[in-house]
Amino acid sequence: MNSSVTSAAHQAGNSPLVEWGARLGYVVVGLLHLVIAWIGIKVAWGIGGGSKKADTSGALSTIASSGTGPLLLWISVAGFLLLAVWQLTEAAVAHGETSDRVKAGAKGVMYLFFAWTTFRVTQGSSGSSEQQTEDFTAGLMGSPFGRLLVGVLGLVVLGIAGYHVVKGWKKKFLEDLREHPGDWAVHAGRVGYVAKGVALVVVGFFFLVAAVQADPDKAQGLDGALKTLKDQPFGPVLLTVVALGIAAYGVYSFARARYARV
Numbered sequence: 001m002n003s004s005v006t007s008a009a010h011q012a013g014n015s016p017l018v019e020w021g022a023r024l025g026y027v028v029v030g031l032l033h034l035v036i037a038w039i040g041i042k043v044a045w046g047i048g049g050g051s052k053k054a055d056t057s058g059a060l061s062t063i064a065s066s067g068t069g070p071l072l073l074w075i076s077v078a079g080f081l082l083l084a085v086w087q088l089t090e091a092a093v094a095h096g097e098t099s100d101r102v103k104a105g106a107k108g109v110m111y112l113f114f115a116w117t118t119f120r121v122t123q124g125s126s127g128s129s130e131q132q133t134e135d136f137t138a139g140l141m142g143s144p145f146g147r148l149l150v151g152v153l154g155l156v157v158l159g160i161a162g163y164h165v166v167k168g169w170k171k172k173f174l175e176d177l178r179e180h181p182g183d184w185a186v187h188a189g190r191v192g193y194v195a196k197g198v199a200l201v202v203v204g205f206f207f208l209v210a211a212v213q214a215d216p217d218k219a220q221g222l223d224g225a226l227k228t229l230k231d232q233p234f235g236p237v238l239l240t241v242v243a244l245g246i247a248a249y250g251v252y253s254f255a256r257a258r259y260a261r262v
Helices: 003-013 016-045 056-064 069-093 098-122 129-141 146-169 172-176 183-213 222-230 235-259
Strands: none
Touching (some): 016 069, 016 222, 016 235, 056 069, 056 129, 056 222, 069 098, 129 183, 146 172, 146 183, 183 222, 222 235
8 A cells, every 4th residue: 555545544544523423423333223122122022013124224214214314314324434434444554453454344344334225215215134135145145156155154144243242241342442431331332242142143043044055035134033033932032132232232332432442
């Protein structure tokens, strides 16, 4: 990377606008997790029919239907974009471990995807995250060595799930913060990371099933994972516990918005 590109990346990453926007992005992440958790509880107990998607698309749809929905959606687009810019500049110019730079780059791409998804909702799109997951899996499976690639993806998701559980249980998320956020935030972060890990275990399992059965329709995202929990013994209680954990992650995200190393 030449010096002019590096300098531009440094300036972007250190911009007060990008820092403010990244913190705003974490607030948006917190809000979405709280909404997803509420939808999950409604699904668990059949409140209002429990028909909403318990994932990002369902949360965005719920926000869009509120009185301040359009404003909140545009704020979300801005937050996700600036959070993506910060992560991508960290990946480009940070001097840390290569693995840290790879994770920053992956997060940057993920936040760009969230920004694009949210923008589509502002334009009236009602696309389902579950349908996107199935379409992506079908496309991947149609490529050379497709079933193998889907299986590898399932293992990657399981690895990410394990990472979330360990990060939460050992409180490694505190390394992402510039100072101690308070015991309430630590407890919320610990529960939240573990709960997200549990949900991702189910998602990874579905990708493995899709690979083994050569059926992309078997692949499920967060909504499918949470609804699968509901179908287990004591399902409503189990889903409620996981939903409360996702809500805890949302609460932690608000603390992260203030204390994150940006």
